[in-house]
Amino acid sequence: MVIFFLIILFIILWALIDFKLGRHFHIKRILKQEFPFRKSTITLFNTGQKLYDDLFQQIEKATKHVHILFYILKDDKVSEAFLELLMDKAKQGLEVRLLLDRIGSNKLSKKKMKELRENGVFFTFCHIPKFPFYFYSLNERNHRKISVIDGKVGYIGGFNIGREYIGQDPKLGDWRDYHLRIEGEGVQDLQKQFLHDWEDSTKERLHLNDLYFPPLLTGEILHKFVPTDGAYLQHIFQELIQTAKEELIIGTPYFIPGKTIFNDLIEAANRGVVVKIIVPMKADHFFVREAAFPYFKQLLEAGCKVYRYYYGFFHAKVIVKDGQICDIGTANFDKRSLYLNHEINCLIYDQPFVQLVKSTLEKDLDFAEELTLEDLKKRSLLQRGKEKISTILSKFL
Structure with a gap:
C-alpha cells in the first residue's frame, strides 16, 4: 500500500514539474502572431x-x-x-x-x-x-x-x-x-x-x-485573423472587454476565464457596460459546466446577465462589442483556450455583419433561461462539491 501511494505521489510530482517546465520553454520560443x-x-x-x-x-x-x-x-x-x-x-x-x-x-x-x-x-x-x-x-x-x-x-x-x-x-x-x-x-x-x-x-x-x-x-x-499558440489570446479578450463602452455579449460553451479576465468583466459592468454571457444548459464534458459556477455569483451581483441555452447544445465562440466589432473563431472563453490550445480567431469590423451576428445571438437568447442569484442559492451539496473539484481541475478541462 505504501509503495502504491509513493508511485501515485511520484506521478503527480512528475506531472507538475513536467507541465511547469514545458510551459516555461513553450513561452520562451513562441512569438505573437x-x-x-x-x-x-x-x-x-x-x-x-x-x-x-x-x-x-x-x-x-x-x-x-x-x-x-x-x-x-x-x-x-x-x-x-x-x-x-x-x-x-x-x-x-x-x-x-x-x-x-x-x-x-x-x-x-x-x-x-x-x-x-x-x-x-x-x-x-x-x-x-x-x-x-x-x-x-x-x-x-x-x-x-x-x-x-x-x-x-x-x-x-x-x-x-x-x-x-x-x-x-x-x-x-x-x-x-x-x-x-x-x-x-x-x-x-x-x-x-x-x-x-x-x-x-x-x-x-x-x-x-x-x-x-x-x-x-x-x-x-474588413477583418483580420489572429492565431494564438497557448498565449496572447488573453490580450485579445482583454482589449475587447476593457474598451467596451455600452454592451458586451459573450457566447461560449465553456466559461472559465481565470482571475484576470474575470476582474475585467466586473470592472466593465461597474462602469456601466451591459455584459451578457451565453452558456449551454447541457454539458458535453465532465465538470466543465460546474467550473463556470464559481464565477457567476460575483458577475450577477455586479449586474452582469448570464443566460443558459437550453435548446440543444450551445458551442459558439463569439464576442460582440458595442455592436461595432465581433470576434468569431475556435477559441473558447476558458483557460484551456487561453493558455494551452492553439487557436485562430477572426476579428470583424464591418458594422452590418456585426449586427447580423448580434441579431443571431439575440435569437439564440430566445431559447435561453436567465440565471438568477436565487438559482445559485438552490444548488445542491453535490453540485457545490462538483464545483470545488472543477475549480481544481479548471486549467485542464
Whole structure:
C-alpha cells in the first residue's frame, strides 16, 4: 500500500514539474502572431447541416488542392462520408491534405489512416504527445478548424466533423455553433496558417509555393485573423472587454476565464457596460459546466446577465462589442483556450455583419433561461462539491 501511494505521489510530482517546465520553454520560443487587415466576403453559418452542405459542395467543386484541419473527426457515418469525399478528390488527382489533432481525433482507426494514404490523401496527426515534456504536450492541442479549397474559399469556426454537430446525438440535441466561410483576401492567411501547421507536423515547407496562393478579389468586410499558440489570446479578450463602452455579449460553451479576465468583466459592468454571457444548459464534458459556477455569483451581483441555452447544445465562440466589432473563431472563453490550445480567431469590423451576428445571438437568447442569484442559492451539496473539484481541475478541462 505504501509503495502504491509513493508511485501515485511520484506521478503527480512528475506531472507538475513536467507541465511547469514545458510551459516555461513553450513561452520562451513562441512569438505573437497577427495577420494584416483584409477585406473579404464572409458568410455566417450557425447550423452544422448548412455548413456541411456548403463545405462538401465546395470540396466537390475543387480542381487543384484541398487543405483540411480539424480538432475532432468522429468515427461515425458523417465522418465516413467526409473522408470518402476527400479520397474521391485525391483519386481525381488533386492534392488533398488532412491534418487532425492527435488527442481530439483519437477515434480515427489505423485501418482508416491506411485507407486514406493508399487513396492518395496526404494525412498526418499534429500535436502528438512527446518527451521531454509529455504531460504538457498532451494538453497542448491544436484546436484550430481550418478548411481551404483551391486557395480561394476558406472556412473557420467552431464546428468539427461528426454526427453530433448536425444534431444527431440524442443526449445533446440540436447543436448551435458559429462558423465562417471566407472568400477574398483573407483566404491567403488561412492558407498560410494551415501550411504553417502542416510544416510544424511534417517538416514539409510549402508556404512559399505560389500554387497555393492564387490571385484573390477584394471583398467588402474588413477583418483580420489572429492565431494564438497557448498565449496572447488573453490580450485579445482583454482589449475587447476593457474598451467596451455600452454592451458586451459573450457566447461560449465553456466559461472559465481565470482571475484576470474575470476582474475585467466586473470592472466593465461597474462602469456601466451591459455584459451578457451565453452558456449551454447541457454539458458535453465532465465538470466543465460546474467550473463556470464559481464565477457567476460575483458577475450577477455586479449586474452582469448570464443566460443558459437550453435548446440543444450551445458551442459558439463569439464576442460582440458595442455592436461595432465581433470576434468569431475556435477559441473558447476558458483557460484551456487561453493558455494551452492553439487557436485562430477572426476579428470583424464591418458594422452590418456585426449586427447580423448580434441579431443571431439575440435569437439564440430566445431559447435561453436567465440565471438568477436565487438559482445559485438552490444548488445542491453535490453540485457545490462538483464545483470545488472543477475549480481544481479548471486549467485542464
